[in-house]
Amino acid sequence: MSVTPPISPVQAHRSSKSQNPPSVAQPVESQxxxxxxxxxxxxxETELTQWVQEQGQPAYRGCQxxxxxxxxxxxxxxxxxxxxxxxREALSDISIGRSQLHHRSEAPDGxxxxxxxxxxxxxxxxxxxxTGNRLTVCVSSQVGCPMACDFCATGKGGFTRNxxxxxxxxxVLTVQEDFQERVSNVVFMGMGEPLLNLDAVLGAVKSLxxxxxxxxxxxxxSTVGIPGRIRQLAExxxxxxLAVSLHASNQALRxxxxxxxxxxxxxxxxEECREYVQLTGRRVTFEYIVLAGLNDLPEHAxxxxxxxxxFQSHVNLIPYNPISxxxxxxxxxxxxxxxxxxxxxxxxxxxxxxxxxxxxDAACGQLRASKVTLPEQLV
Numbered sequence: 470m471s472v473t474p475p476i477s478p479v480q481a482h483r484s485s486k487s488q489n490p491p492s493v494a495q496p497v498e499s500q501x502x503x504x505x506x507x508x509x510x511x512x513x514e515t516e517l518t519q520w521v522q523e524q525g526q527p528a529y530r531g532c533q534x535x536x537x538x539x540x541x542x543x544x545x546x547x548x549x550x551x552x553x554x555x556x557r558e559a560l561s562d563i564s565i566g567r568s569q570l571h572h573r574s575e576a577p578d579g580x581x582x583x584x585x586x587x588x589x590x591x592x593x594x595x596x597x598x599x600t601g602n603r604l605t606v607c608v609s610s611q612v613g614c615p616m617a618c619d620f621c622a623t624g625k626g627g628f629t630r631n632x633x634x635x636x637x638x639x640x641v642l643t644v645q646e647d648f649q650e651r652v653s654n655v656v657f658m659g660m661g662e663p664l665l666n667l668d669a670v671l672g673a674v675k676s677l678x679x680x681x682x683x684x685x686x687x688x689x690x691s692t693v694g695i696p697g698r699i700r701q702l703a704e705x706x707x708x709x710x711l712a713v714s715l716h717a718s719n720q721a722l723r724x725x726x727x728x729x730x731x732x733x734x735x736x737x738x739x740e741e742c743r744e745y746v747q748l749t750g751r752r753v754t755f756e757y758i759v760l761a762g763l764n765d766l767p768e769h770a771x772x773x774x775x776x777x778x779x780f781q782s783h784v785n786l787i788p789y790n791p792i793s794x795x796x797x798x799x800x801x802x803x804x805x806x807x808x809x810x811x812x813x814x815x816x817x818x819x820x821x822x823x824x825x826x827x828x829x830d831a832a833c834g835q836l837r838a839s840k841v842t843l844p845e846q847l848v
Contacts, residue, residue, distance in 0.1 A: 508566025
């Protein structure tokens, strides 16, 4: 029996290859069967129904397939016992697209970090964060990251490739199945720069909303800022939350922390953010990692407030989680509070992110770096 994979995962697979950042060495493609035939995860019920009909099966098989993939957590088509045995055997070469658990680390506060092994052997990091009646998943969008932010453990490991749509959706399903409770929020704040893999990220947003059932307003896309990409995201007029990793109150300091900022002046970044607010009606969250003695002084808070005056925005202060590769330090609680009060004095909405899993390699990329031997060219 001839089996043809559905169209949508093919498109997601192609887009994941086409958006590798410029000037970054391209990884050699795996020739394994798993990557030669795009997986089913990420396809909608309509797309799956069309596919099963192309295989000569009745339309209701598409609904069954969708339920087994997204609700029952099927990891192979052989598990779907409602399908005829002969057809299941014919589907043996078709991958659903689920990862394998490489490592799991749980902190006393309930935060769980996962290292997931993909079909080509690459390892990515995912975090499950329980808070009251909510379960948030922090997902990766790339294997590694090309942005090389000075304070970031992921950036120290280099960049390998973009993730495909199904590899992003899989992270959410993995956490949901492990916690045995519904995921309420997803933040694209793990490994990688989401706006350098925009097609796959937007495909994952669509699938997480329509197939997994997570509200669009409960999805957050984070970026350090890629020229033109925030505007491109805004044109889709999604109701996702945009979180911009600012981390500095002026251009010179930002260039020191984020090398890519040399190509994207702070004023240009803020102007794109204003356009985002105008096009979507959604406020922008500015992420600000607070580094002791570097960007945590009162004058930094005043400078930041000046940039954001009259802006529909919110500042999320993140006390730094130290990594061994650099000697940045976490600021004192008093210094953080002074920064908060300085912003509030200037009428800037601000909150402080509680550090989760601090005892368990909390900074993004730390767990992967400690548990995985990276290829020599990435070290």
